[in-house]
Amino acid sequence: MAEARDIERAATAFHEAGHALGSLRQGWVPRLISIRRTDGFAGRMFPDHAAWRELDAAGDEQTLQEVAVRHAVVRLAGPVAEQRFLHPRMRPFSDLPPWDERHGADFLVTRDLLEACAADATDWRRLFLLAESRVVPLVFVGWPSIEGVARALLARTLLTGEDILDAVDLSRTGANSSAGLEDRTRYSSPKSRSSV
Numbered sequence: 001m002a003e004a005r006d007i008e009r010a011a012t013a014f015h016e017a018g019h020a021l022g023s024l025r026q027g028w029v030p031r032l033i034s035i036r037r038t039d040g041f042a043g044r045m046f047p048d049h050a051a052w053r054e055l056d057a058a059g060d061e062q063t064l065q066e067v068a069v070r071h072a073v074v075r076l077a078g079p080v081a082e083q084r085f086l087h088p089r090m091r092p093f094s095d096l097p098p099w100d101e102r103h104g105a106d107f108l109v110t111r112d113l114l115e116a117c118a119a120d121a122t123d124w125r126r127l128f129l130l131a132e133s134r135v136v137p138l139v140f141v142g143w144p145s146i147e148g149v150a151r152a153l154l155a156r157t158l159l160t161g162e163d164i165l166d167a168v169d170l171s172r173t174g175a176n177s178s179a180g181l182e183d184r185t186r187y188s189s190p191k192s193r194s195s196v
Helices: 002-025 049-057 061-086 101-117 124-141 143-156 161-167
Strands: 032-034 044-046 158-160
Touching: 002 032, 002 044, 002 061, 002 124, 002 143, 002 161, 032 143, 049 061, 061 101, 061 124, 061 143, 101 124, 124 143, 143 158, 143 161, 158 161
Parallel strands: none
Antiparallel strands: 032 044, 032 158
């Protein structure tokens, strides 16, 4: 029984770590991630406010859809990282479980966001497939960073944005390639930037 709880707790940590790396790769540092059970959730990620401002500021349909896909990548990175943890021999794309309501809040929020930004009632699936095509390589290439964040989260149960950056393995290829993570000051809070 205790072993099952430990596996569930670790799966939650990897899930939240996946969200965190997905967010970092979009250029958004999460405010915090947690595996403390609250409000019926085993784990939570609190996104950077800039992520929502980008969505609000999108001026045209194409920009809105691109920002929505980036949000979807963040949402989907959690379940994909959790699946990779639970099934270490998982192969990219071919071993992904079918996306549906079983994935709970992550799937439903992603679907609702993409439906709201889609050109028509069926276009959200195109946007979803675009997000999925980005999230799978992100999780597989960024796995060492996800592991680092998950380990830190298991040890402390709650990580701030700074803690997440400390746990990410910036030396790994792919973990910092598209988001400019090598420039840590770009992601530091204004308070910590003044001391850099």
